[in-house]
Amino acid sequence: MRHTLPVFACLAVAPAFAHDGPPPAEKPELHEIGTAPSAVRIEADIRKLVSFGTRHTLSSQTDPVRGIGAATRWIHAEFERISRDCGGCLDVRYVKGTVQGEPRIPGPVEVVSVIAIQRGTADPNRYAIMSGDIDSRVSDVMNATADAPGANDNASGIAGTLEAARVLSKYRFPGSIVYAALSGEEQGLFGGKFLAEQAKKDGWRIQAVLNNDMIGNVAGINGVTDNTTARVFADGIRANETAEEARQRRFTGGEVDSPSRNLARYIDRMADYVPNLDVMMVYRLDRFGRGGHHRPFNDAGFPAVRVMETNENYDRQHQDLRTENGRVYGDTIEGVDFAYVAKLTALNAVSLAGMASAPPPPAKVGIEGAVTADTTLKWARPTAAQAPNLAGYRVYWRLTTDSQWTRSRWVGDVTEFTLKNTVIDNYFFGVAAVAKDGTESPVVFPGAPGSFGGY
Template sequence: MKNLLILFLSSFLIIQSLASELVLIPTNSLDATRQLFNNPEVKVHFFRDEFAIATLSHPSTQNSISLDEKPWQENMSYYLVYTDASVNKASYKASIAMQADILHDGDFFLIVRTNEKKYGQLPPAKNDGMVRIFSREAQIADSHPYFRNSQSKEANPDIAALLEKVNGEYITQQVWHLQHYGTRDAYMPQSIDAQNWIKQRFLTWGLDVEVMDFTMPYGPASDNVIATHIGTMYPQEYVVLGGHYDSYSYSGDAPGADDNASGTSGVMEIARILSEYDFERTIVFCAFSGEEYGLYGSAAYAGRSAQRGKDILGYFNMDMIGYLKPGNTTMVTSLIYPETAQELADFYTQIVSVYLPDFQIIPASFTGGDSDHTSFNNNGYMGIFPFEDTNNYSPYIHTSNDLVGPSYNNQEQAVVFTQAILASVATMAGLVMPTGISKIDKHATLYPNPATDKVTISMEGGQQTSVTISNVAGQKVSSFTMQGSGEINITNLPAGIYMLQIQGGNFRETHKLLVQ
């Protein structure tokens, strides 16, 4: 009887898997997209404003386009490959004919299936030109409570002062450094050298740093570098900014000055400045790898964040910020985002109007490519992408001429792009005070700090307090009560940064503790 039951269940699972069908479903509104997510017979794997890619538990309906009747078989990978007017689509299709199947040929994209274990990594057709479609279910962002009262109509003089700290020479020096690796292709050893250099820069600024491994289809590759600056009041609320540091070239070197040493350097410059200050919320600075081959690094990070239930208020993407077409004198950003990220786009637009009123923002729908913001939008968060002018971005990217000079040619513009993100992040995170300088009376003092085995919490008065210790991920690792001052044993805590929230009868405050 037991064997019969096992056979029945196995047969049922096989039938269910065969019943699923991979389809492309055109959508014409945000409501239509949300209806797909609310339909129990539809499992959405990827979405844009124009369409969604999903599996259906029943045969295709009239408004869907069949892609694969038996999807997600072992070793099979699916990609959205962008093919705008800059791409010779016929030539690209011919170049991949021996390793991939074209499942759908759209106006500006292809849906492609390939066995990468057999044929290796699928090449992109253009810059920022591929998105890997995973079997896991996508998520769609809902309105976030933060945006209900987030209008900043007047400049905060402290944040305005931070903008003055953005140093264009520092940004350009870091672009030069990253360019001089020759290539930062994710599969090349030079990319790992760049990864380690970025890690050391983040550590120099006192940030908690994780080198996050993830899988790519062609074998070992460089990893994400994730730096965290813990919030003092709401450490479990996150503001995230990032850019990819990997590069790609169709032939020859891949110096990747504008794409994307420029955005990576912008993220690093913001990290340098903001690391000196305290914020209510946690700020995460990301240097992603694997973007050029399908957003692998950001998909891994955003997917892990969603799985852990992280409360990310918004993601700000920095990708290509240093090219201004010769002869143009007006700096413009094409602001790319899906309808699901409208609140975040409105917030960024408002912040720029307050702090950088001459910086022109043009809402855009970029049908010719994609970047790491899409990974966040497909994992239930809001992500936006302030990009160079979509009609006049660098013509040198993905070539050996993506260099400081012809491609990264306008330091002043890189500064303005960086200032716009910095103002947005600092406002959303909630600037509090310079690190180590208290502007309010503290009821508790921690010493020694950094500490290795024991730390003393010295309290004013002898009142009872509750203490909660959280790690860099915002997860509670310990909680207890104490009467007056006391000593706590921290030998069981791994080295890293922790937040101690101390609450008494008439106060609540947060202290940062470094365990060595």
Template sequence: MAILRCVLLVCLAFNPHIFAQSLTPLALCALTDIWPQGPGSALEPQLPDAELTQILAQIDPERIKATITKLVSFGTRHTLSNQTDPTRGIGAARDWLASELRGYAAQSHGRMTVSVPSYVQPPASRIPSDTVISNVVATLRGSAEPDRAYVISGHYDSRVSDSLNFVDDAPGANDDASGVAVTLELARVFAGHSPKATIIFAAVAGEEQGLYGSNFLATSLKKAGVDVQGMLNNDIVGSSTGDDGARAPFDIRMFAQGIPTTETAAQIATRVSIGGENDSPTRQLGRFVTEVAQNPSTNMSVHIVYRPDRYLRGGDHTSFLQQGFPAVRFTEPNENFAHQHQDIRVVDGVQFGDLIDFVDFEYVTRVARVNGAALWSLAQAPGTPKGVLIDTTGLTNNSTIKWTADAGADGGYEIVWRATEEAFWSHVIPVGQVDRATVQLSKDNVHFGVRAVGRNGFRSPATFPFPG
């Protein structure tokens, strides 16, 4: 009779090609007699600790409503609209956003700074003449690992039916004052706390004309050498009701790219050869968000969609994907296309236009809590493991995985695994503060990952190992 067992054995091993010092612990996990059932234990979701629970409770629907109402009051926020009028146009919106964020930063004891990085975009697609593109950015510096960063954004520009019409009213209440309101509200709440890693809160311009603001932000971070380990884009997160009347008030879609844009042909060939198409850094970020953001404090279900975005659509996360940064997009589950990119009008009794009347502020609040749970959990955990490789030098039914040890992983490491047909990690094996482990489970049968653990109990997203 098969006896199910999982035994963690700590041994001493020496390999001069892997270990620079001397003897290094080698974790060896005994396999149960039926491989799909384990080694290790069932993976349990990471639940909010006391501080995160308090953070999520502070997210205020009235503040979110006030932000969206104010952004709509500028009439239009078209990228080509007036930049100097104090009450109408994108310039007025830019200045108000900067003022709001500076007010939050004043309560951060110096941890948060605010900037308005800008550049002149020469004529290009949907940009007929030289146009200043300005982002509004608040940076909450990490207390322990300031060079590791996470980004959250929404775009503050808006449009109507004609992408070049910068004169008529373009309220942009849902697309995307809702995403900006999520970003601002989290900046306000997080300013009173001290995350271990840096968090960047961005309201970007030029999205409707071609992702100009987010491209400027992503390329600037890349050039500066910032280690962006995750980006959350919120675009059209303002309503739970679709154009067919379908409602999903406790659901949010999260789009996650598969094979990374920046991988070479050789890297893609290797990924495909080992069945790693569903294990890109962005998919791991998506799995992480799903794990940490579904709980009683958010009261939401996160539905990961395995594609970069919707058909015929795009968003600011694309700019980060193009720079090799993991990035996901949040969008409401049932869109109403009469309220996106439309002139304000009534046709056959149907109201068109992105009006504030159609925004559900309680829903936006729950979306903000999903983002807040993900951001805080990312920033409080150690960084995502790097240099993760799986040994393929010989044929064996064991699997040896190694990685680059990081001092930030002061709680050690865990190997996670799942059957190849499963969407999420199902089992976890604690292996301690080591930089390699051997598991008595064949790499031919399952997918492995490695995640770092902090002494505070927070765990990083997993890294999928490539052959090495």
């Protein structure tokens, strides 16, 4: 969905609020990032991951050439190589946890993920995360010995994450970016659970998780071939909402304005920096009745979405390698469009760069205006150390039936603004922080339903 966000100059500013002119409309470097990912490098990474034979969570962790252990060590080494190329700008580490007594992991099994942290220059404890899944599987989810290439599911997501690290490590950003290769997804989302738990323990302020799970197929089981769209799945109501917050939301709205939903709207807008790509926002946690590695982050209260191909081929998912009645099954490399993976990688990269460049999303956003003609929004400003590039704020609003923010106004470096003659009952409202270079945070809906957290 592509939208122009007009400024409506007819709405008066309350006299008490003086503000400067708006910053630039866009950051030129985002156009460079939107075309930088290499299909050639991505293909090489996918072929390498397929070469490990299987990456099943229960496969060998010690074999030097086959199994998830070999794949995980290679990913770690590749992140280290990328870090050397940028002068040591990545902090590469393992995130581990032991699982046992689970339906798909009788155990005990150590689930090992790899993360690479590109620390922000001004606000290093604010994180935007891109992730993919290391593990693969065949028809029997417990079969850890059969060949399971997992070329699209999910070598494509890992290759995209590695490539995003190569591209973005050439830049420096105020906020931190994490590139995560998560394990244990097919066996119960354990890699994501362990990373989300560690993030909460360490006090990370996570403003976004972009989970990439299958970003390489363009020919769907439905007969549609499409390399110009991507889906972004986003949960509605925050999973950790309290009963009191739910009661308040019933009267103020917010069912379609969770942080995850506004993260999806942000990614939709950032697609304008990627040639020939549009985003289909899907108002659902994941595909019908299915799950992915963003869910543990949603469960922990963090904004998280799933980025993936628009048209799936189920013959290539979770299948034994075989041919039946002329029909080929299995997740092999022939089913991956490397240029399309590069395009979705670019979508992630520009979104991560935009958020890491921008100031943190506004905190403590409140709204007033019942039984009046005007609507007033209030919010808190971060410290100067956290947001040295803060230019000011932009107020957004839209009809309650619109899927994307359609109206906006630059209001300057203030913490309160009144939209004159704009009735609160008729619109949804939000606020975004704007940097001096024009980059913006995601829009924050007022109150608990839309909160991205504090500073």
